[in-house]
Amino acid sequence: MENSNGILVYSSSPHKKAPHTTKWIMLNVLAALIPTSIMGIVFFGLNAFLLIIISLASSVAAEFIYYLIAGKPFREIAKDFDYSSCVTGLLVALTLGTNYPLYAPVFGSAFAVIVVKLLFGGTGKNFVNPAIVGRIFIFISFQSVVGSWLAPSIASVTGGTLSTGATTLVNILEYNTLPSLSVWDLLLGTGLSGCIGETCKLAILLGAIYLAILKIIDIRYPLIMVGTCGLLAVALKGFDFAYFLPSILTGGLILGAFFMATDYATTPNTKVGNYVYFALLGLLCAGLRQATNMETVSFAILLMNLFVPLIDKFILNRPFGHFKKKKERESK
Amino acid sequence: MKTDYKKIAVDGLITSNPTFKLVLGTCPTLALTTMAMNGIGMGLAVTFVLIFSNILISLLRKVIPNQVRIPAFVLIIATFVTIVRLLLDYAMPDLYDSLGLYLPLIVVNCIILARAESFASKHNVLASACDGLFTGLGFTVALTLMGAFREILGSGAIFGVKLWDFQIAFFSSSSGAFFTYAIFIAMFSLISGAVIDAKKRKAYGKINELKQENAVVFDNGGNE
Amino acid sequence: MNNPFKLVWLKCIIVLLLIAGISGGLLAILNDVFYVSPEERTHRAIQKIYGEKKEYSVIIDVDGTDEDKKQPVIYEDMGRIDKIYYVDKTDDADKNFDMLFKTTGYFGYKNGTITLWVKVVCSENEQPTIDKIILESFDKQTLMSKLGNSFYEGFYDVTDNYYQAKDKKDEEKTYNPVSGATYSATAACNAVNCVIKFVKGE
Numbered sequence: 001m002e003n004s005n006g007i008l009v010y011s012s013s014p015h016k017k018a019p020h021t022t023k024w025i026m027l028n029v030l031a032a033l034i035p036t037s038i039m040g041i042v043f044f045g046l047n048a049f050l051l052i053i054i055s056l057a058s059s060v061a062a063e064f065i066y067y068l069i070a071g072k073p074f075r076e077i078a079k080d081f082d083y084s085s086c087v088t089g090l091l092v093a094l095t096l097g098t099n100y101p102l103y104a105p106v107f108g109s110a111f112a113v114i115v116v117k118l119l120f121g122g123t124g125k126n127f128v129n130p131a132i133v134g135r136i137f138i139f140i141s142f143q144s145v146v147g148s149w150l151a152p153s154i155a156s157v158t159g160g161t162l163s164t165g166a167t168t169l170v171n172i173l174e175y176n177t178l179p180s181l182s183v184w185d186l187l188l189g190t191g192l193s194g195c196i197g198e199t200c201k202l203a204i205l206l207g208a209i210y211l212a213i214l215k216i217i218d219i220r221y222p223l224i225m226v227g228t229c230g231l232l233a234v235a236l237k238g239f240d241f242a243y244f245l246p247s248i249l250t251g252g253l254i255l256g257a258f259f260m261a262t263d264y265a266t267t268p269n270t271k272v273g274n275y276v277y278f279a280l281l282g283l284l285c286a287g288l289r290q291a292t293n294m295e296t297v298s299f300a301i302l303l304m305n306l307f308v309p310l311i312d313k314f315i316l317n318r319p320f321g322h323f324k325k326k327k328e329r330e331s332k
Numbered sequence: 333m334k335t336d337y338k339k340i341a342v343d344g345l346i347t348s349n350p351t352f353k354l355v356l357g358t359c360p361t362l363a364l365t366t367m368a369m370n371g372i373g374m375g376l377a378v379t380f381v382l383i384f385s386n387i388l389i390s391l392l393r394k395v396i397p398n399q400v401r402i403p404a405f406v407l408i409i410a411t412f413v414t415i416v417r418l419l420l421d422y423a424m425p426d427l428y429d430s431l432g433l434y435l436p437l438i439v440v441n442c443i444i445l446a447r448a449e450s451f452a453s454k455h456n457v458l459a460s461a462c463d464g465l466f467t468g469l470g471f472t473v474a475l476t477l478m479g480a481f482r483e484i485l486g487s488g489a490i491f492g493v494k495l496w497d498f499q500i501a502f503f504s505s506s507s508g509a510f511f512t513y514a515i516f517i518a519m520f521s522l523i524s525g526a527v528i529d530a531k532k533r534k535a536y537g538k539i540n541e542l543k544q545e546n547a548v549v550f551d552n553g554g555n556e
Numbered sequence: 557m558n559n560p561f562k563l564v565w566l567k568c569i570i571v572l573l574l575i576a577g578i579s580g581g582l583l584a585i586l587n588d589v590f591y592v593s594p595e596e597r598t599h600r601a602i603q604k605i606y607g608e609k610k611e612y613s614v615i616i617d618v619d620g621t622d623e624d625k626k627q628p629v630i631y632e633d634m635g636r637i638d639k640i641y642y643v644d645k646t647d648d649a650d651k652n653f654d655m656l657f658k659t660t661g662y663f664g665y666k667n668g669t670i671t672l673w674v675k676v677v678c679s680e681n682e683q684p685t686i687d688k689i690i691l692e693s694f695d696k697q698t699l700m701s702k703l704g705n706s707f708y709e710g711f712y713d714v715t716d717n718y719y720q721a722k723d724k725k726d727e728e729k730t731y732n733p734v735s736g737a738t739y740s741a742t743a744a745c746n747a748v749n750c751v752i753k754f755v756k757g758e
Contacts, residue, residue: 107500115511141502392575400568404575411579415586422590425600 026083032207039200043152044098048196052093055105059089062110091131094197108138128305169251173293186249198252208258221278222257228282256297266305273315335459344466351474352520356442362509371479373427375472386452386464594619601673612641634746635661651680661747665739668696702737
């Protein structure tokens with residue numbers, strides 16, 4: 001605010017604001033997802049590109065149409081537009097396999113944006129993660145139209161065999177066979193089939209480190225989730241540590257942990273609450289995976305999102321200036 | 333005291349619609365609306381039980397003591413549900429098979445007990461029968477609409493006739509059932525709220541007109 | 557205050573007994589009126605399997621009138637067959653006909669049973685094969701919705717091997733496992749095994 005000489009400016013707090021707005025955060029998340037998207041398109045070709053574009057377009061269109069029906073003028077919608085629905089659309093596309101039909105992300109993104117986010121009050125008021133719900137919606141609805149996973153266009157770098165059909169994860173869980181690809185292959189995603197965004201773990205980790213440097217996400221929490229998932233998976237396989245890295249690096253665990261479980265509106269408010277939340281997430285992922293022999297990261301995130309209000313109710317921050325009564329008695 | 337049959341009809345169908353307003357009997361609503369035909373069948377079975385149990389309870393309303401009215405009601409309702417089962421097994425075995433477990437579950441359907449408790453035990457026979465008929469019709473229409481919606485979107489068919497190949501399997505699943513129920517309750521509240529608002533505005537407009545006329549009379553007349 | 561209290565208590569019981577009595581009588585009458593005979597049920601099963609009415613001749617029928625055809629075929633650890641019919645058999649020399657079995661399998665959930673209608677197609681130069689299976693009724697099973705059409709279709713076209721429901725990893729035995737409903741699947745497999753045992757002539 002302009003401060004002319006000798007005249008006091010009277011205003012209420014806050015007096016000092018950081019330059020971060022929701023728009024800034026969302027644009028940075030989009031930027032962090034660019035390496036993942038590019039690697040997805042490189043591995044899986046034109047279909048992946050079309051799915052991403054259609055998903056982005058339908059999520060943005062869903063938000064605009066919702067506000068237009070609600071009576072908001074178009075200029076105001078465009079002015080207030082924070083790119084959160086873009087992030088939802090992109091994440092929904094990244095969790096699909098390439099052989100989903102092209103109309104699937106339209107319904108999934110629209111459902112995610114309208115039902116989970118807008119009907120409950122808009123940005124920051126969603127009660128579960130919208131991208132997860134979109135992904136589950138598409139999974140339930142269009143599973144019958146989809147065939148088996150497609151192979152990536154770049155084969156294994158270190159000489160392993162291509163893994164298609166039943167994904168590597170199902171092989172580990174059900175038949176206890178370690179994947180024939182080495183850890184580098186699993187990290188880079190070469191020779192590994194799966195959803196568009198989840199195969200190249202290196203790109204996901206680069207994006208996550210970028211967000212951590214900008215302090216948009218706290219890098220400890222997803223690491224806790226990934227770690228506990230791996231440890232429980234090892235424990236369930238008879239404490240054989242050879243399963244640790246393959247369990248973490250197959251399936252959608254890394255993408256889910258770093259980009260979906262860290263959504264602001266659906267994580268607890270306190271540090272201890274967050275530790276509990278992400279640890280439970282990791283345990284739930286590994287446990288459900290072993291019990292059902294399929295990829296359960298999205299269902300685990302959805303379930304734990306519903307428990308966040310409970311965690312917030314019982315794990316509270318210490319109020320400012322509060323001290324325990326026992327210490328008061330001791331000091332007297 | 334003359335019973336207002338029109339009010340009973342409107343109550344059963346719209347203002348106290350058992351599915352969309354009172355939200356009673358949700359178990360068959362959620363489970364049997366995967367196909368519209370099941371919805372109609374269940375609705376008609378419930379209507380039958382509603383009409384006859386209302387008649388009988390209304391006949392016996394002076395006789396049943398207040399302390400045992402719930403056991404007496406449940407006995408009577410269970411009798412008629414058994415009659416419906418025997419009838420359906422004899423005459424319409426296909427419908428009997430498709431309703432399956434939910435047919436004996438009509439005994440504990442809250443709609444029937446609620447109407448018996450709140451209406452049939454206090455009004456005469458003809459009014460109770462009417463109320464049973466229209467409440468059952470409201471239930472049937474609600475179930476059929478939800479069933480048609482879920483069937484068209486979830487299986488691409490309507491009343492068993494296949495329309496197209498496009499299916500969104502979400503609406504055939506149980507999560508789709510809850511979601512469809514929510515959509516329909518919202519739509520119903522929206523439409524009925526708008527209609528009631530329009531009626532109120534019209535009535536308010538009439539009262540304003542009358543006030544204007546009377547005001548003119550007062551101005552000129554003074555005392556009278 | 558004693559008198560009114562006693563009267564109400566007595567009145568309650570009398571009213572309830574009266575309602576129960578009258579309902580019971582009404583239901584007994586209607587049960588007779590709407591009775592579905594076993595013959596009618598057989599006709600309905602034939603209607604479901606073939607889509608039209610067919611003539612059949614009785615080999616064994618526990619509800620039938622013929623005294624020497626009334627014994628069911630019992631297999632101790634599997635189940636029993638209540639009715640066996642020849643369908644589409646023009647005369648004794650006809651080698652192409654269908655057989656219809658009403659079989660009940662034991663050892664379901666809580667020791668309950670599952671009753672199936674099984675249609676077996678016999679032709680001259682080929683092995684008899686199972687063509688269609690319809691569920692008739694079940695006793696004490698709770699997860700029957702898990703045994704859908706694809707489960708019953710798994711039994712079609714074979715009468716060589718017996719079916720095992722529980723052993724998932726044994727490659728030699730053919731199996732039809734249903735996760736979460738293994739007891740009910742066992743009972744259904746037992747019912748089909750009875751038919752297979754009978755057809756093989758053991």
